[in-house]
Amino acid sequence: MTSSFKVKSSRNWGTKNDFSIYDFADAKTTNKVARLPKCNKLLVDGANENELDPLEDDAGQSLTRASPSDGTSDETTEIGNIPYADYVIDIWYLISEHVRPEDVCRFALICRKTYTVVQSAKFWQHIYQKHYDSSVELPRRLQPDCMSLLRGLRACTIRSLFYTYPPFVHRISTAALTNPHRITGRQLLFSWYCKNKTGWNYCFKLKARLIPGSRAARSSKMQQLKQSLDYLQDSYMNFEEGCQILIITTDSLHTLPQYHEQLYVGSLTQTLDQGMRNYKVRLQMVNYCRRVVDELVFVPVRQLRVLDWWVPEYGRVDPTIEQQAVVDIVGDSMNDTVWDDL
Known part of the structure; x- marks a missing residue:
């Protein structure tokens, strides 16, 4: 009489054997096909637009691998034998002019230079001017002549977007009644x-x-x-x-x-x-x-x-x-x- 039993595989799928993106995108051979564990998937997306700041970018402080903030020209650098391109911050400023307000967090998470761009007053001033609508009645503090002040520029720009930017305006009706x-x-x-x-x-x-x-x-x-x-x-x-x-x-x-x-x-x-x-x-x-x-x-x-x-x-x-705004x-x-x- 023969009995059948299952032998447990001794193959270890610990952290040291996890596949990275370089095993696929930059692989020299094409036989490395495997399924990534769910724990390795990075989902860069807004968790809950009603509970978080709609343009929250403080997550950029958690970047552990980013290009050096110095340098005056584009260059190719290696970190752990992984080459990457280091662009000057002026290029990121040009790219930031085409970033949508709902994508500010994603843009800030690219590297330290994009995080620096998002923290600048120039970035928030451009977003305000790009989406400003003269036909919309804004509070006194959000008028163009008051937006030249540096102090509180980011918060005022975010508030103005909920008056003038259609995707944010449409979000208000449901946000107030959620959770x-x-x-x-x-x-x-x-x-x-x-x-x-x-x-x-x-x-x-x-x-x-x-x-x-x-x-x-x-x-x-x-x-x-x-x-x-x-x-x-x-x-x-x-x-x-x-x-x-x-x-x-x-x-x-x-x-x-x-x-x-x-x-x-x-x-x-x-x-x-x-x-x-x-x-x-x-x-x-x-x-x-x-x-x-x-x-x-x-x-x-x-x-x-x-x-x-x-x-x-x-x-x-x-x-x-309003009292605080006047002050x-x-x-x-x-x-x-x-x-x-x-």
């Missing part, structure tokens, strides 16, 4: 309420913690310290970085408590009430120890929205935006810091 639970863990800055035509709007301004060492975190620290005049030339300045506004529209009037400590959003749940006819929203507030401090219940709820800082309605809802325009105009003079 309201993404506000969990954000810090509560302040809250207010206002009357609308049929009910009441309860607004909560929230802010996410900036990643330490990121470009946005360094810019925020520079604006707070103001140790030199460099903060006036910081095109990445954005006081609203990581901020969102939660808007709960209801028919009944509620009293918003005044908190005297730093609170965070512990959870947000949206269910049906006991009559199964209206929505009920439960907002739980916690302190830094994750201890529940308060719980707000709104019923009946007609609409639940989350506005990111680049959405046009965000500036109209937040009462502090920035007056202050920067007195220092006369424009990007053409650099």
Whole structure:
């Protein structure tokens, strides 16, 4: 009587035996055919356009292999016996003039020189001028005469694109209603309420913690310290970085408590009430120890929205935006810091 059994293959498919792109594109022979493991696939794509900055380019800081930033001519260099072309940064500036706004992140991830181009004021000024539409009414800070200021140029350009760039304008209608639970863990800055035509709007301004060492975190620290005049030339300045506004529209009037400590959003749940006819929203507030401090219940709820800082309605809802914009325009105009003079 014979028995059959399976012999486990001793071939190791560890990391050291993984295939790279050079086994295919630059292979000297044509018999190297294999399937790449899924863990080796690099998917350079926006994860969620509603949760991330639409033009986020801080990922360029994670580049580990890139061409040297110096050099005045094109040359072929080798890293680990792998040849690549090192182009001068002027060529990347010319290419950047044809980059679409939704492809800024992909362009910044090419190499360190493209990441440097994306950080420049010239790059953001060109995007603004390319997509500016005089027939569209823009806020005072986004007008052409105010866009010559360096301070906050990137954030203002992104905001203007949601007024003038059609793909971004069409994205607004669905972005405000997508995944309201993404506000969990954000810090509560302040809250207010206002009357609308049929009910009441309860607004909560929230802010996410900036990643330490990121470009946005360094810019925020520079604006707070103001140790030199460099903060006036910081095109990445954005006081609203990581901020969102939660808007709960209801028919009944509620009293918003005044908190005297730093609170965070512990959870947000949206269910049906006991009559199964209206929505009920439960907002739980916690302190830094994750201890529940308060719980707000709104019923009946007609609409639940989350506005990111680049959405046009965000500036109209937040009462502090226009005041801050006037202060920035007056202050920067007195220092006369424009990007053409650099």
